[in-house]
Structures are given as structure tokens and as C-alpha cells.
Amino acid sequence: MEIGIYSFGDVQKDATTGELGSTAEATRNLLEAIQLADQVGLDYFGIGEHHTREMPASAATVILGAAAASTKNIKLGSAVTVLSTDDPVRVYQQFATLDALSNGRAEITAGRGSSTESFPLFGHSLNDYDALYAEKLDLLMLINESESVTWNGKFRPALNKAQVVPRPDGGSLPIWLATGGNPQSSVRAGLNGLPISYAIIGGQANRFAPLAELYRRAAAQAGVAPEKIKVSVASPGFVGEDAAKAKDFFWTHWHAVMEQLGKIRGFAPPPRFHYDKEASGDGALFAGSPEEIAERIVKLHGSLGHMRQFFQIDVGQMPHREYLRSIELFGTKVKPLVDAALGDKAKAKEANRDA
Amino acid sequence: MTPEIRSIGILGAGRVGTALARLALAAGYEVRVATARPPHEIALLLEVMAPGAEPLSVEALIATSDIVILALPLSKYRELRPELFAGKIVIDAMNYWPPTDGTIEDFERAASSSEIVQDHLAGARLVRAFNHMGYHEIEQEARPEGDPARRALAVAGNDADARAAVSGFIDRLGYDPIDAGPLMASRNFGVGTTIFGAAFDRTEMAQLLASAHQREAA
Numbered sequence A: 001m002e003i004g005i006y007s008f009g010d011v012q013k014d015a016t017t018g019e020l021g022s023t024a025e026a027t028r029n030l031l032e033a034i035q036l037a038d039q040v041g042l043d044y045f046g047i048g049e050h051h052t053r054e055m056p057a058s059a060a061t062v063i064l065g066a067a068a069a070s071t072k073n074i075k076l077g078s079a080v081t082v083l084s085t086d087d088p089v090r091v092y093q094q095f096a097t098l099d100a101l102s103n104g105r106a107e108i109t110a111g112r113g114s115s116t117e118s119f120p121l122f123g124h125s126l127n128d129y130d131a132l133y134a135e136k137l138d139l140l141m142l143i144n145e146s147e148s149v150t151w152n153g154k155f156r157p158a159l160n161k162a163q164v165v166p167r168p169d170g171g172s173l174p175i176w177l178a179t180g181g182n183p184q185s186s187v188r189a190g191l192n193g194l195p196i197s198y199a200i201i202g203g204q205a206n207r208f209a210p211l212a213e214l215y216r217r218a219a220a221q222a223g224v225a226p227e228k229i230k231v232s233v234a235s236p237g238f239v240g241e242d243a244a245k246a247k248d249f250f251w252t253h254w255h256a257v258m259e260q261l262g263k264i265r266g267f268a269p270p271p272r273f274h275y276d277k278e279a280s281g282d283g284a285l286f287a288g289s290p291e292e293i294a295e296r297i298v299k300l301h302g303s304l305g306h307m308r309q310f311f312q313i314d315v316g317q318m319p320h321r322e323y324l325r326s327i328e329l330f331g332t333k334v335k336p337l338v339d340a341a342l343g344d345k346a347k348a349k350e351a352n353r354d355a
Numbered sequence B: 001m002t003p004e005i006r007s008i009g010i011l012g013a014g015r016v017g018t019a020l021a022r023l024a025l026a027a028g029y030e031v032r033v034a035t036a037r038p039p040h041e042i043a044l045l046l047e048v049m050a051p052g053a054e055p056l057s058v059e060a061l062i063a064t065s066d067i068v069i070l071a072l073p074l075s076k077y078r079e080l081r082p083e084l085f086a087g088k089i090v091i092d093a094m095n096y097w098p099p100t101d102g103t104i105e106d107f108e109r110a111a112s113s114s115e116i117v118q119d120h121l122a123g124a125r126l127v128r129a130f131n132h133m134g135y136h137e138i139e140q141e142a143r144p145e146g147d148p149a150r151r152a153l154a155v156a157g158n159d160a161d162a163r164a165a166v167s168g169f170i171d172r173l174g175y176d177p178i179d180a181g182p183l184m185a186s187r188n189f190g191v192g193t194t195i196f197g198a199a200f201d202r203t204e205m206a207q208l209l210a211s212a213h214q215r216e217a218a
């Protein structure tokens, strides 16, 4: 099973002065995080498009391009690309370029994402969300199928045998559909033969098991080839050597984000007991010791059958040092434990040989 | 008079709609679900997500259900045809949430979105409920009567019989219904209030609603 990381490009906060670092520094730190993730054998790194002072990862493909040139094996993707407010032609060109530079390691994940700032920024209305998304996903899939594109729709000018280059050596790019649990999205991914990525950021993680089943059944109904049917999971996570310390540390940062979000969205931030419930057992928050987290990933795998799980560590302006240390533990401790438990012996061997 | 409630019709097969469908099925109700799509297009979805729930057209669902639950995006409320809802007990679970769903002019100056929905569905006996709890909690937190961890759900509407019928339904699903009074009171448990997204038992909920009411009267 693949293990990875995702980030919204969080700016770091100085623990003593409380001052926020610069957005430029955060961008360089993000690149360093991707490089480390590659070095410690992680499989995937995703950048989630955001446009705020706290989360400035607005131009994911530029960062991923720099990562392509300075990493070897890690897959590089978006988590997510807010497709509704972007031009699918441009998205495709950028990721195909990334794919060329990284020798076939680029992936696109399209979805609503947790950010809505791109709507006013690029002149779109949130009220058009569904229509924008449907139309743009359609066009993106069409471009992925052929170099010459003829298309017309409502939200961008028509294309008449337009050439969209470069083309990926592998023939096409992986385009994942991200969803937070609306069942119709699972049906849509299944019917279109797209791999699906579940954002499981709260509550009990195994409640997504019926959705994964729905996805697989919709795909089977549409006659999609079995190798195209893939499930991945994105969730908050943090590992430290000591379970209790890791949970305490992650709590302060997770709580800070929830407080921020609650202010904007009008809900009370969840109390500690709520966090403790979700940071254990079948909960959606994967904070704890490497052994505990590996065990919980394996357990979730038992109900979802996902082929990849990736974690958002740097939430709530986490200091860079702790962030990097956690990435290291995910690669050196969690991944081998998960591989061992799932009997992925061949893969473990391969990783040893490369190291 | 409180009618006997046997069948629940849910408009919307999203996160909230399917969670409520599963809960209502588990509590022994007949459950039907409709979306803007033709029924056969949500058959697989319901078979997997809420086995036992029947896909119907919007019209058939409203005509044959004792309670109709609105679990669709609020932005679609004008697509609901008022004549179909005349005399019906309707639960409005929809929230106005501009940060994620965008601004809707009709709701910008409204104290409670349900009052606007009631104005549109003039003949419906509208009750606001379920809106202040996250969809995954609605399903996970249901508890049998008397359980000390049982949570409370606020209920507001202008028709007392409809409120009583909805309260009975909520109780059977696994929550303590707290009668907040007329629909106007639903502003006290909307987005941005102390109640929204938080967990309270019946005593706390009753107190919160009563003190909000007093503040208003003052």
C-alpha cells in the first residue's frame, strides 16, 4: 500500500514570538518537505490549492516542478486542484509538463477542496459550483484522451481541433476525483472510470466503506477495467515517537485550524474529548505513535481496500522541524509496518535495495 | 391532532439524505428518497447506501409520505413546487452557509432561512430540525431513550401538531426533541449560534433555547 503526505503549504509560526513566517519561506519549506518525503521512501506528495496568508500554496505545479527536478521516485500531485475555477486546458498543460519533467510521476486530483477563495479571485460564482465542476471535469477527461480537442461548453470558449501539449509518455495522466462523502460523487467517479480519493477529515473513517462499495459497483456496472478502479484516502495525521506527546502536539495545531475555520463558518470548535475520540480507534485523525498509526491504517484498509493513504501533517502553522520529523517517521517507521502487515514483502525488499 | 407517522420521504440523496434514510429505516419507518434525477438513476446509490429505501419521483414521494424532509442544497429551494406541499408536514434540514455554498440573495437579510422556505412553501406545515448537527454525527450519535449520552435536537415550526409529529419522529430516531416554539425561534439554532455544531443534552438545550428567547423578548 502507498503512504503519502499532502499539504496546503502552511506558513510556520514562531513558537516563542507567535509571529508568522513569510509566504515565500513557507514555499521553500514545502519543497524541502517533498524532497524529504522522497528520501524516506514515501510514495506520494500532494499539494492542495489555497490562496491565503496562512496557506499560500496557490501555484502547486510550480512547486511540484521544482520537486520533480530534485526527487527520484515520489509521485507528485494536487490535493486538490480546484478545477471549477481553473481552465482545464491550462491544468492539463501544467501537469503534463510536470509529468515530462518527473518521468511520469504526475497526477491530477480534481475536487471541490476545502478552499473557496479561488472563486472570487478568478471571477467565478460559488452558486455555479456544480455546473462549473461538471463541465470542466468533462473537458479535462476529453483532453486526457486525445491531443486534438474539439469541444464546446458554457464557461470557456469552444475548442476546434485544438492541440493540447505536451503529452504524457504513459499515454494519459491519472485524474483522481476527490470527494468528501456525497454518494453521487462516488457514482460519478465509478461511471467515468476515474480513481477516487476520499477526504476523510472527521467522524468515523470506516463510514466511507459503503461509499467505496458504491464506487466499485458503479464502475463494474459501467464495465470499467478492474485495474482502473482505485481508492485512496486523505486524512489529517501526525506521528511522533511517543503516542501521548504526539496526540497532545497535534491537538494544539488541529484545534487552531478548527478555531479559525469555525470563526469563518459559524460553528464552535470541537472540544478535546471529541478530538481524542477521533484520534483513536476508527476515527479520522491519525495522530499517535508509528505502531498505532500503522495499525489503524491497516484496519481501515480492511474496510475500504484503499491502495493509498496520505496525510496532512502541517496544520495550524506547525513548526517546520516537527513537520519534517513526522514525515521522516511516516517513511521510515509507518510505511514498513504497513507493508509488513499487508504482506507487501516484495515491495519492502525493493525499498531496501533502493536505500 | 398528531397524525400517525409511518412513511418518511427524503428529498436529497446526499450526505444528510442518506444518513437520515438509514436512521429512519433502522427505526422501522418506510423510507422513500428522491432527487432531481429520475428514480432509476439513484437506485444503485440507495441499494448500497440505504438498503430498503425506495427511489421515487419527487411528486410521488411528496404525495405518499407522512413527513417530507428537505435535504437538498438550499440554493435549489425555488425548484420545489409549492402546490405539491400543501398541508404536508415538512422538515427543513437545509442551512444557509455562504462560506461554502456561496451567497444567495434571498437569504442575505433573513434571520432564519426556514422562514423564507416557509414563505415559498406557503401551504406546508414546515418544521426546522436536524440542521444544527453534522451529517456523520446525526447517524453516529443516535441513542435509545433514557441513555445518559442521548443528545437533544431543537425543533421549531408554526404548526404545533406538525412540531409534535416531528418530535415523535426524532425521538424514535434516537434524540431528545426540544420544542423551541414558532419557526421564528429557529434563528436561535442556526449557523453561528452556540447550538450550531455543538453537543447538548435535553436540559442544556432547553436552557439555551429559553435564554435565547428571553434575550429576544428583552
Ligand SMILES: NC(=O)c1ccc[n+]([C@@H]2O[C@H](COP(=O)([O-])OP(=O)(O)OC[C@H]3O[C@@H](n4cnc5c(N)ncnc54)[C@H](OP(=O)(O)O)[C@@H]3O)[C@@H](O)[C@H]2O)c1
Binding pocket: A181, A182, A183, A184, B011, B012, B013, B014, B015, B016, B017, B034, B035, B036, B037, B058, B070, B071, B072, B073, B074, B076, B079, B080, B093, B094, B095, B096, B097, B130, B131, B132, B133, B134, B135, B136
Ligand atoms: N453536511 C452536513 O453535515 C449538513 C448538516 C445539516 C444540514 N445540512 C444541510 O442539508 C442539505 C443537504 O446537505 P448535504 O451535505 O447532504 O448535501 P449533498 O451531499 O450535496 O446532497 C444534496 C442532495 O440534494 C439533491 N438535490 C439537488 N437538487 C435537488 C432538487 N431540486 N430536488 C431534489 N433533490 C435535489 C442532490 O442530488 P442530485 O444532484 O443528484 O439531484 C443530492 O442528493 C443542505 O441544505 C445542507 O445545508 C448539511
